[in-house]
Amino acid sequence: MADLADVRKYGVEAVNRAYIFKCCISLPILVILVVLLNIFHFSPLFYVRRLYIPALDKSLNSSTNASIIFDLSFLNMGKLSSVYFDLVNITFYDSPNQNHSIANFTIPEFTAETREPFEEGKVMSGAVNATGLDLEAAKREIATNGFKVFHLSVETSVRYDSYLFWKTKRYGYRSGEDVKIGDTGAANLGREMFVWFRVTLVGLVVIFLSTDIYF
Numbered sequence: 349m350a351d352l353a354d355v356r357k358y359g360v361e362a363v364n365r366a367y368i369f370k371c372c373i374s375l376p377i378l379v380i381l382v383v384l385l386n387i388f389h390f391s392p393l394f395y396v397r398r399l400y401i402p403a404l405d406k407s408l409n410s411s412t413n414a415s416i417i418f419d420l421s422f423l424n425m426g427k428l429s430s431v432y433f434d435l436v437n438i439t440f441y442d443s444p445n446q447n448h449s450i451a452n453f454t455i456p457e458f459t460a461e462t463r464e465p466f467e468e469g470k471v472m473s474g475a476v477n478a479t480g481l482d483l484e485a486a487k488r489e490i491a492t493n494g495f496k497v498f499h500l501s502v503e504t505s506v507r508y509d510s511y512l513f514w515k516t517k518r519y520g521y522r523s524g525e526d527v528k529i530g531d532t533g534a535a536n537l538g539r540e541m542f543v544w545f546r547v548t549l550v551g552l553v554v555i556f557l558s559t560d561i562y563f
Contacts, residue, residue, distance in 0.1 A: 389508040389516070390424075390426040391521070392423055392424055392425060392431050392433075392460060392506065392521065393423040393469075394421070394422055394423075394523040394524075394525070395420075395421050395423075396418065396420055396421075396500060396525050396527055396535065397420065397421050397471065398417070398418060398419040398534070399416065399418050399527050399535040400416070400417040400418070400533055401414075401415070401416055401481075401529060402415060402417070403483050404483070404486060404529055404531065404532075405532055405534070407532070408533070414478045414479065414481055415476065415478065416440060416451055416476050416478050417474075417475045418473065418474060418476075418500075419471055419472070420438070420455075420471070420472045420500075421469045421471050422469055422470045423460070423469035424460040424461065424462055424469060426462065426508070428509070429462065429508045429509040430459055430460065430461050430462060431460040431506050431507075432457075432459050432506060432507040432515060433455075433457060433459070433460065433504055433506055433521075434457055434506070435455070435456065435457060436454065436455035436472075436502060436503075436504040437454055437503045438453040438454070438455065438500060438501070438502055439452055439500070439501040439503075440452070440476070440499075441499040441501065442480070442481055442482070442486065442496075444499050444526045446499055446501060448480065449480060450479070451477065451480065452476070453476045455472050486529075490529070490530060490531050494530060495530045496528070496529050497527070498528075499524060499525070501522075501523075501524040502522065502523045502524060503520075503521070504521050505518040507519070
């Protein structure tokens with residue numbers, strides 16, 4: 349319904365034309381957005397939330413506990429579609445070159461549901477014995493450089509919702525992250541990255557749909 353102040357200022361015909369224009373433009377935009385969001389899917393985002401190696405924690409004075417304790421986040425970057433993960437293979441390396449693996453871990457199948465902005469996503473926790481890690485060499489490197497760089501590699505396949513009733517074919521997914529470990533045995537990690545482009549686009553659409561245009 350047209351606002352009385354707008355009617356007095358612009359006239360009934362101008363206000364009606366503005367609302368008809370908004371309706372004619374808004375509906376096709378919404379349809380196009382729904383189709384695009386079901387055809388083009390946002391790849392999930394992987395990042396390390398926590399990584400701790402007790403044997404490298406100098407306060408514990410322990411050289412036998414070669415386990416790696418970790419929390420990993422898998423963020424569904426889409427708003428309308430869940431992401432279905434197959435078995436996730438995690439490989440731990442003792443350098444960013446990825447030429448020497450020290451441990452392997454498998455995460456069972458899981459689903460990353462749609463989420464609200466700033467949520468942490470699907471968090472997977474675990475522990476694995478780093479049988480391939482040379483602890484003494486790692487401690488010497490930390491003593492010299494102040495840290496040692498490890499690398500986590502992720503490999504799996506994912507599927508997405510398609511028009512809310514079906515699932516897409518499987519797409520290969522590979523990701524990884526370098527992690528610096530100091531003499532506390534823990535990594536100082538930042539929080540998740542955000543897709544500001546998507547937020548900006550949605551904001552512009554909302555502003556457009558809520559603005560009166562007169563001609």
